[in-house]
Amino acid sequence: GAMANSLRAEVVRLYKNLLYLGREYPKGADYFRDRLRAAFAKNKSVQEPEQIKEMIARGEYMARELEALYYLRKYRAMKKRYYKD
Numbered sequence: 001g002a003m004a005n006s007l008r009a010e011v012v013r014l015y016k017n018l019l020y021l022g023r024e025y026p027k028g029a030d031y032f033r034d035r036l037r038a039a040f041a042k043n044k045s046v047q048e049p050e051q052i053k054e055m056i057a058r059g060e061y062m063a064r065e066l067e068a069l070y071y072l073r074k075y076r077a078m079k080k081r082y083y084k085d
Contacts, residue, residue: 007052014059015040021066 015036022032043055 003049004047004052007049007056010056011040011052014056014063017063018059018066021063021070024070025066 018036023029025032046052
């Protein structure tokens, strides 16, 4: 139905966002992409809207964690550059 379709669009958006964030992943973009693809493929058959919503929420949480990680890393690198003891 329409519900599943709008959720599918959200899943695609989340996937692209995570893929974008994965470019800076410490273990490498390829490693991240493979893991991401596997995770999404594994859940591809899920039809239940509540389950899909839960997985989207989990993915968005992951995205925020990655953003925080990168932000901290950039911040530390900047601090080192500007405040050499």
